[in-house]
Amino acid sequence: MIYTITFNPALDYIVKVEDFRLGEVNRTSSEEIYAGGKGINVSIVLRNLGIDNKALGYIAGFTGREIEKKVKEFGCKTDFIELNEGMSRINVKIKASEESEINGSGPSITEKDLEKLYIKLEELSNDDILVLAGSIPKTLPENIYETIMQRLNDRGIKFIVDTTGKLLMNVLKYSPFLIKPNHHELAELFNVELKNEDDIVYYAKKLIDLGAQNVVISRAGDGAILVNSKLEVFKSDVPKGVLKNSVGAGDSMVAGFIAGYLKNKDLVEAFKMGVATGSASAFSEGLATEEKVYELLNQIK
Incomplete structure (x- = not known):
């Protein structure tokens, strides 16, 4: 089974305003509400x-119940922990001439709430996949991902970390x-300027040296660019399309990689599927659909 954790999910309230004016009453031309959060995506x-x-994480209040709904x-299984106080956050995204x-901030998560999550994670076993994605709320310890992986490290679980x-x-x-x-996050990890592909590959290999498998x-x-544990390097272009949506493209790439890998355990095919799925979300108003992914897959070289 594949499990995702979203510590601080949200309702993303997306509004389009033709001529947004600060300090004045503005009228929307369209409105949409989605369940948001990297693991949920x-x-x-x-x-x-x-x-x-199965989507794991924390929800609270009426907004939390709407997120789970x-x-x-979408047909996902959920096993969220409902907090007794507070409410899950609402993120307002204003699309105008500029996006804002x-x-x-989201609800507080206590040590007792964390223990409830640890109990759920005890169900995971060999060949399960656990996706840890996104930032964490201020109320959680900074080493929470580290703690989770330490507790489950001897179980043969595949960890996917996108943070x-x-x-x-x-x-x-x-x-x-x-x-x-x-590539921006890679540069920040090592506090360097990446001037070309060779620089990107060099520092990606350093992450392999530090322990990452892929x-x-x-x-x-x-x-x-994919670098695997053998330090083999694979480079991919992107298919042609019109950028419509930057939200969730990276999360979609993670999902596509998992989907591609599960087919025959081929990392290159997983990589191609990841690029196609990320692109499918980028070229759509919402998140990638299977039809759009396979439409783009054959374009990936």
């Missing part, structure tokens, strides 16, 4: 690709199956 795209998974509407965001900075660097010793920084570096319109 991975779960939804996996389900769109026909792959069962929307995730279930107002992100909520940045210290959160990522501190888990490399537990040999995550896949990490997916973009590293995918996403590069937006310039494609992506």
Whole structure:
């Protein structure tokens, strides 16, 4: 089974305003509400690709119940922990001549709430996949990903970690199956300027040396690079299309990689599937659908 964890999910309230004016009453031309959060995005795209998974994490209040409802509407299984106080956050995304965001902070998560999650994670066993994605709320310890991987490290679980900075660097010793920084995040990890592809490959290999099994570096319109545990390097272009949506493209790449890998355990095919799925979300108003992914897959070289 594939499990995703979203510590701080949200309702993403997306509004389009033709001529947004600060300090005045503005009228929307369209409105949409989605369940948001990196782990949730991975779960939804996996389900769109026909792959069962279970979304874990925390919800609170009426917004939390709406998040769970929307995730279930995509056919995903859920096992969220409902907090007694607070409410899951609402993120407001204003699409006008420029895009602006107002992100909520979310509810507090206590040590007792964490223990409830640890109990659920005890169910995981050999060949399960656990996706740890995104930032964490301020109320959680900074080493939470590290703690989870340490507790489960001897079970044969494949860890996929999509986060940045210290959160990522501190888990490399537990040999995550896949990490997916973009090229900007890679530069920040080592506090360097990446001038060309050779620089990207050099520092991606350093992440392998530090413990990662597979590293995918996403590069937006310039494609992506995969470095595996044998230090083999694979480079991909991106298919042609019109960018419509940058939200969830990276999460979709993670979901596509998982889906591709599960077919025949081929890392290159997984990489191609990841690029196609990330592109499918980027070229759509919402998250990638199976039809759009396979439409793009044959274009990946």
